[in-house]
Amino acid sequence: MAIDKKIAKEFENAVGAEYVSTRPDVLLTYSQTASMAVEPVIPSAVIRPANAKEVSQILKLANKHRIPVTPRSGGSSLQGEAIPKPGGIVVDLLRLGGITLYENLRSVTVGAGVTYGELDKFLAKHGLFLPVYPESSLVCTVAGNVAVNGAGVGSSLYGCTGEMVLGLEVVLPDGTIIQTGSEANPNSPGPFIRYAFGPDLTGLFIGSLGSFGIITKVSVKTFKRMKYFDYNMYGFDTVELAEQFLIEIKQNDINGLFTSIYSGEVLDLFMDMLSEELGFPPFEHAERTVSMTIGRVREDMLESDAKLAREICERLGGRVLNVREMPQQEWEGRFWNFVRASYIHGWHWRTLYHHQTPTNSHKSVDIIMDAMDKYRFLGHTAGFQSGHSSMNLYPHLYFDPQDKDEEEKVVKAHQEIAKALFKSGAVPFKLAEFWKDAIEDMDEYMDFLKHIKNSIDPNNIMNPGVLGGI
Amino acid sequence: MAEIDLDELIENLLQCRRCGICRNAVYEERGFDGVCPVWKNSPGFETSFMRGRIQVALALLEGVLEKTPENSEALFSCTLCGNCTEICAAEFNPADCLEEVRAVLNDIPNDVRDAIAEKIIQFDNPYEKNRSLKREWIKEVGFEIPTSGEVLYFTGCTAGMKLPTVVISAARILKAANIEFAVLEEEPCCGSVMLRTGKTDEARLNAQRVVSAIQKSGAKKVIVTCAGCLKTLREDFPKLGLEIPEVLHITEILQETAACKKLKLKPVTKRLKVTYHDPCHLSRAMGVYDAPREVIMSIPNIEFVEMETSRETAMCCGAGGGLRSYDPELAKKIAADRVMSAHEVGAEIIATACPFCESNLRLGAEQINSSIRVADIVDLIAERLM
Ligand SMILES: Cc1cc2nc3c(=O)[nH]c(=O)nc-3n(C[C@H](O)[C@H](O)[C@H](O)COP(=O)(O)OP(=O)(O)OC[C@H]3O[C@@H](n4cnc5c(N)ncnc54)[C@H](O)[C@@H]3O)c2cc1C
Ligand code: SF4
Ligand code: SF4
Numbered sequence: 001m002a003i004d005k006k007i008a009k010e011f012e013n014a015v016g017a018e019y020v021s022t023r024p025d026v027l028l029t030y031s032q033t034a035s036m037a038v039e040p041v042i043p044s045a046v047i048r049p050a051n052a053k054e055v056s057q058i059l060k061l062a063n064k065h066r067i068p069v070t071p072r073s074g075g076s077s078l079q080g081e082a083i084p085k086p087g088g089i090v091v092d093l094l095r096l097g098g099i100t101l102y103e104n105l106r107s108v109t110v111g112a113g114v115t116y117g118e119l120d121k122f123l124a125k126h127g128l129f130l131p132v133y134p135e136s137s138l139v140c141t142v143a144g145n146v147a148v149n150g151a152g153v154g155s156s157l158y159g160c161t162g163e164m165v166l167g168l169e170v171v172l173p174d175g176t177i178i179q180t181g182s183e184a185n186p187n188s189p190g191p192f193i194r195y196a197f198g199p200d201l202t203g204l205f206i207g208s209l210g211s212f213g214i215i216t217k218v219s220v221k222t223f224k225r226m227k228y229f230d231y232n233m234y235g236f237d238t239v240e241l242a243e244q245f246l247i248e249i250k251q252n253d254i255n256g257l258f259t260s261i262y263s264g265e266v267l268d269l270f271m272d273m274l275s276e277e278l279g280f281p282p283f284e285h286a287e288r289t290v291s292m293t294i295g296r297v298r299e300d301m302l303e304s305d306a307k308l309a310r311e312i313c314e315r316l317g318g319r320v321l322n323v324r325e326m327p328q329q330e331w332e333g334r335f336w337n338f339v340r341a342s343y344i345h346g347w348h349w350r351t352l353y354h355h356q357t358p359t360n361s362h363k364s365v366d367i368i369m370d371a372m373d374k375y376r377f378l379g380h381t382a383g384f385q386s387g388h389s390s391m392n393l394y395p396h397l398y399f400d401p402q403d404k405d406e407e408e409k410v411v412k413a414h415q416e417i418a419k420a421l422f423k424s425g426a427v428p429f430k431l432a433e434f435w436k437d438a439i440e441d442m443d444e445y446m447d448f449l450k451h452i453k454n455s456i457d458p459n460n461i462m463n464p465g466v467l468g469g470i
Numbered sequence: 471m472a473e474i475d476l477d478e479l480i481e482n483l484l485q486c487r488r489c490g491i492c493r494n495a496v497y498e499e500r501g502f503d504g505v506c507p508v509w510k511n512s513p514g515f516e517t518s519f520m521r522g523r524i525q526v527a528l529a530l531l532e533g534v535l536e537k538t539p540e541n542s543e544a545l546f547s548c549t550l551c552g553n554c555t556e557i558c559a560a561e562f563n564p565a566d567c568l569e570e571v572r573a574v575l576n577d578i579p580n581d582v583r584d585a586i587a588e589k590i591i592q593f594d595n596p597y598e599k600n601r602s603l604k605r606e607w608i609k610e611v612g613f614e615i616p617t618s619g620e621v622l623y624f625t626g627c628t629a630g631m632k633l634p635t636v637v638i639s640a641a642r643i644l645k646a647a648n649i650e651f652a653v654l655e656e657e658p659c660c661g662s663v664m665l666r667t668g669k670t671d672e673a674r675l676n677a678q679r680v681v682s683a684i685q686k687s688g689a690k691k692v693i694v695t696c697a698g699c700l701k702t703l704r705e706d707f708p709k710l711g712l713e714i715p716e717v718l719h720i721t722e723i724l725q726e727t728a729a730c731k732k733l734k735l736k737p738v739t740k741r742l743k744v745t746y747h748d749p750c751h752l753s754r755a756m757g758v759y760d761a762p763r764e765v766i767m768s769i770p771n772i773e774f775v776e777m778e779t780s781r782e783t784a785m786c787c788g789a790g791g792g793l794r795s796y797d798p799e800l801a802k803k804i805a806a807d808r809v810m811s812a813h814e815v816g817a818e819i820i821a822t823a824c825p826f827c828e829s830n831l832r833l834g835a836e837q838i839n840s841s842i843r844v845a846d847i848v849d850l851i852a853e854r855l856m
C-alpha cells in the first residue's frame with residue numbers, strides 16, 4: 001500500500017515532489033531486483049535523493065515515522081539484499097554522482113550513484129584503474145558493491161572490494177552524517193589511509209547490506225592501469241594438483257590478476273555455450289583447468305611471472321595449454337562476457353556467492369554437483385582467487401522461470417547447500433538472508449552483531465532482517 | 471508484423487533478468503556512455519528504462535496491474551530506440567518485445583495514440599487535413615516530376631509537410647545525379663507510428679494501400695529520405711506478408727554517387743565542423759552507418775567529428791516510438807541533451823538523415839538556446855551542388 005499522503009508530503013518537501021513516487025507502476029518496479037526466485041515486496045514509496053543532506057532528511061523522517069528503509073543503488077544484487085520490506089520505503093541512490101580524483105594520494109572519491117563503468121572510463125583517462133571489477137560493473141555502483149563486500153575480476157590479485165576502501169561518508173539511521181578514514185579529519189587533503197582515529201569504522205559498513213546506514217560517498221584506492229598481460233591456461237589431472245598450483249602462484253607473488261579454476265564438466269558447458277560467440281578454439285582440457293591473466297605495469301616483470309607460472313605448472317605435473325583466448329576474454333571482456341555467459345543459456349538462476357580456501361574449493365564444487373544430481377537441476381559452479389588465500393565460488397542453479405515447482409525446488413536446494421557449504425568451512429562474504437539458517441554455532445558473533453545494530457539503529461529501520469536475519 | 475504469439479512474447483519477456491545494464495551503462499570499449507535517453511532525461515524511476523518497462527508489461531499482461539492509461543505509461547514513454555537491445559546480454563530483443571506488448575495491450579486507452587492513427591486513416595498523414603499539401607513543394611523545385619516510373623521517391627509525411635526543404639533538396643540531388651524519379655500523386659503515410667504504438671490492424675490495412683499505390687506507380691526501386699519510412703517499408707512490410715520493391719535510403723544511393731564523385735560539390739568556404747546524429751531507425755534498426763558519414767565527408771573542406779556516442783551506441787534524439795506525441799516535453803529534453811553532445815565536440819552543424827530527428831533536434835536546440843545548425847544531409851549536399 002502506498003504511504004500515507006501526509007508522510008509522502010514530508011518526503012517531497014525533503015527532496016522535491018518529482019523525486020518521490022507512490023504510483024502503483026513505479027512501486028511495482030522496485031519490488032524486485034536482479035535476485036531471482038525471491039518473493040517481490042511492494043514498497044510504500046520510492047524516494048530519489050540528490051545528496052547526503054537529503055538522505056539525512058529522509059532517514060530522520062523514516063525514524064520519526066518508524067518506516068523501514070531499503071537503500072538501493074543498481075538493484076543488481078542477487079541474494080535478495082535490496083528487496084523492500086512491507087510498508088517500507090526504497091531510497092534510490094543513483095542521483096548521488098560525482099567523481100573526485102586525488103592523483104597524488106592514489107585515491108578517488110565517488111558518489112553513491114557512480115557505477116564501475118563510469119569510474120573506469122574516468123580513471124582510464126588518467127592511466128589508472130580501480131582493479132576489482134564485479135561482473136556486473138556496467139550496472140552496479142561502487143557503493144552498492146561496498147555494501148555487499150563484493151569481489152570480481154581483479155580480486156585474484158587485489159582482494160575483495162572492501163580491501164580497496166579508504167573511507168566512507170555515511171548517513172546513520174538517525175540522519176547524522178559521518179566520515180570515516182583519513183577524511184574524518186576535516187583538514188585532511190583527501191583519502192589516504194583507512195585505519196585512522198581508532199577502530200576501523202569503515203569496516204563496519206562494508207558488507208553491512210545497508211542495515212547500518214546509507215553510504216553516500218566512497219573513497220577507494222587507485223592503481224596504475226596495467227598494460228602488459230600474459231594469458232594462459234594450465235591443465236591438471238587431479239584437483240589436488242590444481243589447488244596446489246593456485247597456492248604456489250600466490251606464494252611466489254605471481255601477479256595473477258584473474259585466476260579462475262574450472263572443472264571439466266563446467267568448462268565443457270561454457271565452451272558449448274560461448275566458444276563460437278567469443279572465438280575460443282577447441283582445446284583439450286583436464287580434470288581441473290586454471291585460466292589465468294597475469295598483469296603487470298612493466299614488461300620485464302610480466303615475462304618473469306609468466307615464465308615462473310609455466311615452470312610451476314610443469315613441475316607439478318600439469319600441462320601448459322598455451323590457450324590464450326579464454327583468459328583474454330575474461331579480462332578484456334570483463335564488463336560484458338560474464339553477464340553474457342550468465343544469460344546465454346536462457347535459464348534463470350540463483351546463486352550463493354562464498355569464499356573457500358584454495359584447498360577446500362573442490363568441496364564447494366562437490367556440494368553443488370551433489371545437489372544438482374539430487375534435485376536434477378542444471379547449473380554450474382566455478383571459482384576464482386579472491387585475495388590473499390581465498391577463492392570466490394559462484395554456484396548457479398538453473399530453473400525455468402515459468403515452472404513454479406522447479407523454482408521452489410531451487411530455493412529448497414539452496415537452503416541445503418548453504419548449510420553444507422557452511423559446514424565445509426565456506427564463508428559468505430555478505431551475510432545475506434539466504435545464509436541465515438545455515439549459520440550454526442556463531443551465537444556470540446551474531447549477538448554482538450545484533451548489539452551493534454541495536455545501538456546504531458534502535459528502531460531497526462535500516463533494511464531490517466537483511467543481515468543474517470537481524 | 472506477423473501475428474503475435476502471446477505465450478512466446480511472455481517467454482521472451484521473462485528472459486529479462488532484471489540486471490539493469492540497460493539503464494546507464496558506461497562501457498567505453500563498445501562506445502556506450504549511458505543507454506536509455508528517457509531514464510537520463512526524466513526523474514529516473516525504474517519505470518523509465520527497459521528493466522522497469524518489462525516488469526510493468528508483465529504485470530499488465532498477467533493482470534497484476536490494472537490496465538489503466540497511468541499504469542501503462544512505461545510502455546509508451548519509450549522511443550523504441552533499441553539502445554537497450556544493443557547492450558542487453560539476454561536472449562531476447564527487449565525493444566521489439568515492448569513494441570509487441572503495445573500491440574497486445576492496445577485495448578488500454580491512449581488518446582494520443584488513437585488520435586494519430588485516426589488522422590492517418592482519415593487524411594493519409596498524421597499532420598494536416600489537406601492531404602494535397604504533401605505535394606506543395608513540387609511547385610518550388612523548378613522541374614517536372616512524374617507520378618509513375620521505375621524509381622519512386624517516397625517522400626514521407628514529415629518531410630513532405632513539415633520540412634519541405636528536405637524533399638526539395640532530395641529532388642535536386644537526384645536530378646543532379648541523373649536519377650529519374652517519380653513521386654506519387656497521392657502518397658499515403660507509411661504507417662510507421664501506427665506500428666510503433668500498437669495499432670497493428672490499422673497499420674496492416676494502411677500498409678496494403680501503400681503497397682498498392684507503389685505497385686501502381688510501376689516502381690522497381692523506392693527511395694526514401696526518412697529513417698522511419700525506411701524501416702517500415704523495408705523491414706516491417708515484408709513481415710506483414712507484403713511484397714515491396716527494393717527500398718533504399720537516399721544516403722545509400724548517394725554513398726555510391728559521392729564515392730564516384732558523380733556529384734560535383736562546391737567546397738565550403740571556411741572549414742566547417744560537422745557531426746552526425748544516427749537516426750535509430752536507419753542505424754541500429756537497418757544497419758546503415760557508413761553511407762551517411764561518407765556522404766557528409768564527400769563535401770570538400772568539411773571536418774567531420776563524432777559525438778561521444780555514435781553508430782551502434784548512439785543516444786537517441788527523443789522523437790521515435792511515438793514519444794514526441796506522447797510526451798513532447800520529454801522528447802524535447804532528450805533532443806536538447808543530444809544537441810549538447812554535439813556542442814561538446816565543437817560541432818557547428820549537427821547533420822542527420824531523418825526529418826523526424828531533424829525537427830526534434832531543432833526543438834531541442836531551441837530549448838537550450840543553441841545556435842547550432844541542425845540540418846539534413848540532403849540539405850548540406852544540395853547547398854553545395856555546382
Ligand atoms: C550478471 C550479474 C553478475 C554479478 N556479478 C557479481 C560479481 O562478480 N561480484 C559481485 O560482488 N557481485 C556481483 N553481482 C551482484 C551485484 O551486482 C552486487 O551485489 C552489486 O554490488 C550490487 O550493487 P548495486 O549497486 O546494484 O546495489 P543494490 O543491488 O541496489 O544493493 C545491494 C545491497 O546494498 C545495499 N546498498 C546499496 N547501495 C547502498 C548504499 N549507498 N549505502 C548502503 N547500502 C547500500 C542495498 O540495501 C542492498 O542490501 C552480479 C549481479 C549480476 C546481475
Ligand atoms: S532488458 Fe536486458 S539489459 Fe535490461 S534488465 Fe533485462 S536483461 Fe538486463
Ligand atoms: S528503446 Fe531506447 S528509450 Fe526505450 S527503454 Fe530502450 S533505451 Fe530506453
